[in-house]
Structures are given as C-alpha cells and as structure tokens.
Amino acid sequence: MRASPEEGKIFVPGRINFLGEHLDYNGGTVLPFTLNLGLTGCWETIAEPVVEIWSEGHPRRCIIPLRETWLHPPLDPWYRPAWAMLCVLVARYPGKERGFRLRISSTLPAGAGLSSSAAIEVLMGCVFAAVQEVHPELADVAFAALEAEHHHLGVRCGIMDMWAIVHGKKGYLTAIDCNGPSHKLVPFSTGPFQPLIINSRQPRTLAHSAYNDRRAACERALKALQSLWSVPYLAAALPEMLIAIPSEEDKRRARHVISENRRVQKAIVCLENGNFQALGPLLRESHRSLAEDYQVTTPLLDRLAEWANSQEGCLGCRMTGAGFGGCLIALVHQDALPTFRKKFDAFASTFSPPPELLDARPGEINFLL
Numbered sequence: 001m002r003a004s005p006e007e008g009k010i011f012v013p014g015r016i017n018f019l020g021e022h023l024d025y026n027g028g029t030v031l032p033f034t035l036n037l038g039l040t041g042c043w044e045t046i047a048e049p050v051v052e053i054w055s056e057g058h059p060r061r062c063i064i065p066l067r068e069t070w071l072h073p074p075l076d077p078w079y080r081p082a083w084a085m086l087c088v089l090v091a092r093y094p095g096k097e098r099g100f101r102l103r104i105s106s107t108l109p110a111g112a113g114l115s116s117s118a119a120i121e122v123l124m125g126c127v128f129a130a131v132q133e134v135h136p137e138l139a140d141v142a143f144a145a146l147e148a149e150h151h152h153l154g155v156r157c158g159i160m161d162m163w164a165i166v167h168g169k170k171g172y173l174t175a176i177d178c179n180g181p182s183h184k185l186v187p188f189s190t191g192p193f194q195p196l197i198i199n200s201r202q203p204r205t206l207a208h209s210a211y212n213d214r215r216a217a218c219e220r221a222l223k224a225l226q227s228l229w230s231v232p233y234l235a236a237a238l239p240e241m242l243i244a245i246p247s248e249e250d251k252r253r254a255r256h257v258i259s260e261n262r263r264v265q266k267a268i269v270c271l272e273n274g275n276f277q278a279l280g281p282l283l284r285e286s287h288r289s290l291a292e293d294y295q296v297t298t299p300l301l302d303r304l305a306e307w308a309n310s311q312e313g314c315l316g317c318r319m320t321g322a323g324f325g326g327c328l329i330a331l332v333h334q335d336a337l338p339t340f341r342k343k344f345d346a347f348a349s350t351f352s353p354p355p356e357l358l359d360a361r362p363g364e365i366n367f368l369l
C-alpha cells in the first residue's frame with residue numbers, strides 16, 4: 001500500500017452483493033462487486049494526536065483522540081465505524097499517534113445496505129496506514145474492520161463487506177470463499193442484461209439485533225448437525241441433514257443457507273460459461289428463500305421484488321445485503337430499460353419516500369493522490 005505522510009486522497013467503494021446472502025458467517029461463498037458509489041477521503045497531518053473528521057452533509061466535525069480512543073465514542077452514529085476502526089488500529093500499532101484531519105464526501109445512499117459502514121472502516125484503515133507509515137496487507141485492513149464491527153459496534157457480521165471492498169476489481173465479481181477467507185475474481189458479464197439497484201429507502205430498524213439473532217440460529221443449527229456428522233460449517237451441510245435440527249425455525253434458517261450456497265455455485269458456473277439467462281431463476285429463488293426461510297425481507301422489499309420480477313425484460317430481482325430494508329438488485333435487458341425506468345417511477349411514486357433506481361456501475365478502491 002502507498003504511504004504518504006503529508007497528504008493524500010483515496011476513493012473507497014461501497015459494495016453490492018449479486019448473490020449469496022447470509023453465507024459469509026456460515027462458511028459459504030458470496031458474490032459481491034464493488035460500485036462506483038463510495039467515499040472519497042482527503043487528509044492532511046496535524047500536530048495534535050487526534051483524528052479530526054469532517055463529513056460532508058454533517059454539521060459537526062468529530063474529534064477522536066489517538067490515546068484512550070475507546071473512551072471517546074462519537075455521539076453522531078455516522079462517525080461510529082470510524083471510531084471503532086481507530087480503536088482497533090491504536091491497539092495494533094501502539095505509539096503510532098500522528099494526528100490527521102480527514103474530509104469525507106460520499107456518493108453512497110445512507111443506510112441503504114451498500115456497506116457504508118465497512119467503507120468508512122476501510123477508508124480509516126488506509127488513511128491511518130498512510131499517515132503512520134505502517135504497511136498492512138489489504139487483508140489485514142479487512143480483518144481489522146471485522147474486529148471493529150464485532151468488538152466495538154456489536155454487529156457480529158461476516159467478512160464479506162470489507163473483503164469485497166479491499167479486493168474488488170472493476171468488471172469482476174469477487175467470489176469469496178468465506179471458509180478461509182480466500183477469493184477469486186469472476187468476470188461479471190451479463191450480456192445484454194444491465195444490473196440495477198433498487199433502493200427501497202426503507203430505514204433498517206432493528207437490523208442489528210435481528211441480524212445477530214439469525215447468526216445465533218445458524219450456530220444452533222450447526223451444533224445440532226455436528227452432534228451427528230462432522231460438518232465443518234453450515235453452508236457445507238446437505239439438505240438431507242436438516243431433519244436433525246429440532247427447532248423448525250432453525251431448520252428454515254439452515255435450509256436457506258444450504259440452498260443459497262448451491263445457487264452461488266451454480267451462478268459461478270453460469271457466469272464462467274456465459275449462460276447468463278440461467279442467472280434469472282437463481283436470483284428469484286434467492287429472494288423467495290430470504291423471504292420465506294430466512295425471513296429477512298420486509299413487505300416493501302417483497303413488493304418491489306414482485307413488481308420487478310413481473311416486468312418485461314427483467315431476468316431476475318432479489319433483495320441484497322442483510323435485509324430488513326435496504327436495496328434490491330435486478331438484471332434488466334437493455335432494450336427494456338427505458339420502459340422499465342418509466343414504469344418504475346410511476347410505481348415508486350405510490351410510496352413515501354419513493355424508492356429509487358440506481359445504475360449498478362462498477363468501481364474499485366483507488367489511491368487518488
């Protein structure tokens with residue numbers, strides 16, 4: 001990684017997951033890609049041992065000391081991931097206390113489930129490394145971000161978001177084998193079908209506690225299986241094993257994990273063979289499984305998916321990310337796009353706030369200065 005002790009500029013993308021939801025903490029394979037929407041951070045070093053963050057659109061700056069950082073969580077929740085990451089970094093690099101001023105601007109829609117939290121953490125990790133002249137591997141930045149989420153923000157998320165953000169390349173899906181993690185880049189070519197993002201603009205209330213509950217259900221399901229078979233992680237289990245899970249609810253959660261992992265394996269083969277038509281049913285089936293078995297969709301997400309999936313030229317549409325609000329991803333034939341957009345606007349205007357349609361253009365992490 002490039003180090004610039006004086007000043008610098010970096011772009012850190014958000015990510016969208018094409019397929020493979022709630023698999024990362026179950027050892028499965030996920031298929032995210034990085035977007036051209038993201039955060040741009042500009043920094044300069046300052047004399048005091050503090051990090052001063054200015055974020056566009058936020059009236060107040062946030063000042064975080066580089067000593068006893070954990071005692072100073074910011075009040076504004078937007079700055080929490082940056083603080084959490086700093087808590088991890090100061091513990092990893094004791095004595096590295098050169099202060100800096102960081103200005104952040106964002107093109108990521110807030111709270112939409114496009115990984116703004118992981119993007120802030122990665123941004124902070126890269127800027128901290130540049131200023132302190134330390135040289136972590138990108139994977140270490142991702143692990144530090146994961147630690148920040150678990151230990152300082154109380155979200156027991158998987159590695160997908162941060163791993164995707166540091167390793168994503170324009171034009172590729174990052175196929176992450178989360179039982180590692182390790183990844184390979186799969187060219188993301190969908191022929192005449194364009195990926196689109198539908199932002200429900202539904203606030204993700206209670207998302208953190210419900211997310212942690214789903215993870216706990218998966219852990220219970222795995223334990224039940226492991227009392228009979230040597231299953232290393234839930235995504236590796238076989239559908240025939242589900243019968244061994246005593247709780248009906250845990251069984252449904254596990255059924256989603258097992259079936260979703262199989263869909264991802266199929267999708268990789270389809271993408272590698274240019275058989276993109278076959279991606280449609282996989283996307284639709286993923287949404288159904290997330291709605292019925294994993295139960296992380298909302299009535300609005302279901303309505304949007306149902307609407308999109310019934311439009312001419314839409315190959316498939318599913319919710320993406322953790323769920324409980326946030327975004328959907330759709331593949332729409334380029335010839336059908338103008339009509340799709342027009343009809344979407346009419347449909348969206350019946351909601352308040354109206355959901356929005358965004359182009360899912362690829363981007364990647366980039367040191368601009």
Ligand code: GLA
Binds near residue numbers: 020021
């Ligand atoms: C959130 C988490 C990820 C992943 C997804 C669901 O984005 O941060 O780790 O579990 O939900 O696939």
